[in-house]
Amino acid sequence: MVAAARCRRVSSVVAWVVASAGYAIGAPLPIVNAGFEDTTGSAVHFNEFSFGALPGWELYDDPAGLIGAGASDPFYVGTLEPQPAPGMPGQFINFPAGAPEGVRVAIAYNRAGSDGQGGYGLQQTLVGTPLQPYRTYTLRVEVGNIASGQALSGEFFDLSGFPGYRIDLLAGGAPIASDMSLLSGSIPEGEFATSTVVFSAAPSDPRLGLDLGLRLVNLNQVDPLAPTADLEVDFDNVRLSFAPSLDGDFNVDGAVNAADYTVWRDTLGSGLILAADANDNGVVDIEDYSVWASNYGMPTGVDYVQLDSIATPEPTTAWLAAAVFAAAYARWPRRSARTAPR
Numbered sequence: 001m002v003a004a005a006r007c008r009r010v011s012s013v014v015a016w017v018v019a020s021a022g023y024a025i026g027a028p029l030p031i032v033n034a035g036f037e038d039t040t041g042s043a044v045h046f047n048e049f050s051f052g053a054l055p056g057w058e059l060y061d062d063p064a065g066l067i068g069a070g071a072s073d074p075f076y077v078g079t080l081e082p083q084p085a086p087g088m089p090g091q092f093i094n095f096p097a098g099a100p101e102g103v104r105v106a107i108a109y110n111r112a113g114s115d116g117q118g119g120y121g122l123q124q125t126l127v128g129t130p131l132q133p134y135r136t137y138t139l140r141v142e143v144g145n146i147a148s149g150q151a152l153s154g155e156f157f158d159l160s161g162f163p164g165y166r167i168d169l170l171a172g173g174a175p176i177a178s179d180m181s182l183l184s185g186s187i188p189e190g191e192f193a194t195s196t197v198v199f200s201a202a203p204s205d206p207r208l209g210l211d212l213g214l215r216l217v218n219l220n221q222v223d224p225l226a227p228t229a230d231l232e233v234d235f236d237n238v239r240l241s242f243a244p245s246l247d248g249d250f251n252v253d254g255a256v257n258a259a260d261y262t263v264w265r266d267t268l269g270s271g272l273i274l275a276a277d278a279n280d281n282g283v284v285d286i287e288d289y290s291v292w293a294s295n296y297g298m299p300t301g302v303d304y305v306q307l308d309s310i311a312t313p314e315p316t317t318a319w320l321a322a323a324v325f326a327a328a329y330a331r332w333p334r335r336s337a338r339t340a341p342r
């Protein structure tokens, strides 16, 4: 059921700059309350809803002041726990497959008639997580097109149609990459789809060092197919990760050279330290070495170049073979000995 729902999901990729294809998804960056399960800071709790700012998140609106505290008519921002659908075991009201992550989703809702006044939603600054060069960031958010349904209060909500959304990756509070509602029109009623925003940071980017952030917006534009419906966009399971923009640049300094080989060699066999896991299979292995070898000497196109001046050995076949076997000999037997039964 869940798997089937996932298969039906549509994906969009907003590729601002992707320096190389096939990079690892890479290391996750911490997001507070990324699945909107914690509602302890909300101003209002009402049946299956919470309204107002959540732990980790602050309200966003443009123009400022549009939604007040997000907890009164006609604007409500908070969370929803989809409820079991009566007589339909395993299914839920509003979202038949339930929340994509946990049991709650974020909501940005306003009543019919208050459309067109501006976008609004939630945002979070990732304090202590600055934009850094030579990294490709990937932001993923589940975006939901809620279906009409009856709330626990007995009120029926006409939520047909979709008011549009925007997902921003921020640096210093300003967008550096966005998904401008690319999935609108393709998310079926009652389902979620994955929005993906990708950004590669060059060393000349003036926003380097500024804290990253996320913004999830209901564009609040009336759907011509449902002009009398209320307007709601839902969000869940926010994920942000980074990987080196260059495949094989394990120390993320903008060049693929001997220093990266050292990172690979020193972590060969590890499933915990994954800087050199170029193929994103959860372990540093020979496959990752192949990625490094095939990209050795990059970048050659010179968009951003920071090749160091230290003479480095060319990855000739003989040198490579010697290095691989030396590393394997040095590491694997010790690991085997540690884990072997006595």
Ligand SMILES: [Ca+2]
Residues within 6 Å of the ligand: 035, 036, 037, 099, 100, 101, 102, 103, 104, 105, 236, 237
């Ligand atoms: Ca959730």
Ligand SMILES: [Ca+2]
Residues within 6 Å of the ligand: 145, 146, 147, 148, 159, 160, 161, 162, 189, 190
């Ligand atoms: Ca809808």
Ligand SMILES: [Ca+2]
Residues within 6 Å of the ligand: 248, 249, 250, 251, 252, 253, 254, 255, 256, 257, 259, 260
């Ligand atoms: Ca490097």
Ligand SMILES: [Ca+2]
Residues within 6 Å of the ligand: 276, 277, 278, 279, 280, 281, 282, 283, 284, 285, 287, 288
């Ligand atoms: Ca690997």
